[in-house]
Amino acid sequence: MDHPRCLLDAARKLHADMVDRLGTLVTLESAPGSLPHLGSCADLLARWGEESLGRPARRVVIDGLPHLLWSAADQRVLLLGHFDTVFPVGTVRARPFTVRGDTATGPGVCDMKAGIVQMFTALRLIEDTSAVGVLLTCDEESGSLTSRPLIEREARRSGAVLVCEAATAEGHVKVARKGGSVYRLTVRGRAAHAGVEPQRGVNATVEVAHQILALAALGASDSGGTSVTPTLLSAGTTTNTVPEHANLAVDVRAWTRAELERVDTAIRGLVPYLPEAALSVQGGINRYPMSPALAQPLLKLARSIGRQLGIENLGGAHAAGASDGNFTAALGVPTLDGLGAVGGGAHGADEYVCLDRMPERTALLAGLVEAASTMEPARLRAIDEIP
Structure with a gap:
């Protein structure tokens, strides 16, 4: 059996664990600027990240805000995300994490707590993460004012940036942003x-x-x-x-x-x-806008892995919303966004995630991280042989 399919099988075995972790993470609120809540969320994610990467997080505290960084000496790939949400403290009491069939709802479930769960699960499937860095910030929803220098510094050290913000509702990744x-x-x-x-x-x-x-x-x-x-x-x-x-x-x-x-x-x-x-x-x-040109090599690679997983016609969407991927792309670093959960309704009361899509998206991310982390940056920027 080919390797991507093995990753998918492994991800399916962890599906129930991913749903449990998602419920835990959504219930642990992380309202913008609420230092006690962001700190508690960072504590949990630091434990999960150390389990997945085998090395502890560095907690970078700026103006009281706790950002989490797992850097790599030879950083071929940077996984980027944020754990703050737009919802005020107390929202989860009115709209708790809820599972109905293959759909989960709750504040921040799509943007982007499911993406974080998938990220750490994907890293558990990878044998060698020594060339993979992870950065989780906690002020993206309020403009990334304290985390931007950190994001840009880590991006400059990386051959590629994979942003685990949500995919589109159709499951497409994002190659351009306003x-x-x-x-x-x-x-x-x-x-x-x-x-x-x-x-x-x-x-x-x-x-x-x-x-x-x-x-x-x-x-x-x-x-x-x-x-x-x-x-x-x-x-x-x-x-x-x-x-x-x-x-x-x-x-x-x-x-x-x-x-x-x-x-x-x-x-x-x-x-x-x-x-x-x-x-x-x-x-x-x-x-500044995220240019699609920088995403094309990574999109080709993702499409190749996706086909082996049974994901046909993986699209590269243009998204009106901005993300921290805008910062990394503006530096000229190859950046592919929307590698998180499949869902929609971000920032709204109807925010949701498709739980049944979590294993395939986790396997896709794991395969992409493995492939990109073994490539020299110059080769990654000029992928032509992949159809």
């Missing part, structure tokens, strides 16, 4: 009594409303899929006071560097609509 920017727009007006003399005030809520319309125009349909989305908004102090301050968060996504830079220039050039109002802009481009 880049993203995050901004905070602050409006300063002037307070006044809203009932007695509103004309003396400069209404920050009215000003921010005009800015929202201006921002929406920057993401017009003829801009190649660029989205400019006002998100968090706050203004005012009391119901009878003309608001003196307003704050607006803006999320920007685009397929090209030029588009991100176009929108960045436009946002920084916004001018007040109301006389005497003032604007200030913080933030900027967070992640």
Whole structure:
């Protein structure tokens, strides 16, 4: 029997264990910025990682946030993921980990706790992990502000990066991602009594409303899929006071560097609509787009292994959402994303994972890690012989 099929058989024997571990990991909440919860989750993952790799994790704590790193001296492959979720503490009480048939639901089950379980299981199937590094961060959902230097440093040491974020609902891996920017727009007006003399005030809520319309125009349909989305908004102090301050968060996504830079220039050039109002802009481009060219050699390799596992027509999808793979691809390091669980509904109440697909995706990852970790980086970048 060929080796990929042996990996699949081994993964199937660990299926029940994977489901149990997934339930444990989802139940152990890891809300963004919640240091006690992130610390407890890191403790569990450090144990699992040491079991799989045979070496302890290095806990890299930055601003109190515990990132986990298993580096390799000759790092041919870096497995990349994150264990923070977008869900506040207490979500799991309202929506606990639940299994119905071949589907599991729960906060963070798809993005990306199932991917972490599959990652560590795949590593248990590999005989030699000495050239494999693993990095699990805990601030991806909030912009990777503390982990980015660590991600980029480890990527530069690696021949390839395999990102264990979720696959598409159809099971395709991800070869391209939009880049993203995050901004905070602050409006300063002037307070006044809203009932007695509103004309003396400069209404920050009215000003921010005009800015929202201006921002929406920057993401017009003829801009190649660029989205400019006002998100968090706050203004005012009391119901009878003309608001003196307003704050607006803006999320920007685009397929090209030029588009991100176009929108960045436009946002920084916004001018007040109301006389005497003032604007200030913080933030900027967070992640440049992930180019499909860098993923092609790894996609060819994954397709070859997938065919031996019975996975026909493994596709390379273009994903609108960004990931830490954007950082590694921007450095020119071959990067393939979406190697985690098959599922969908990320960040929503209906988030789910297909449990029956976990063994095949684990075997695919294990086969890809084995193949890439034995290749010289130059050979990996120029795979032509694989159809």
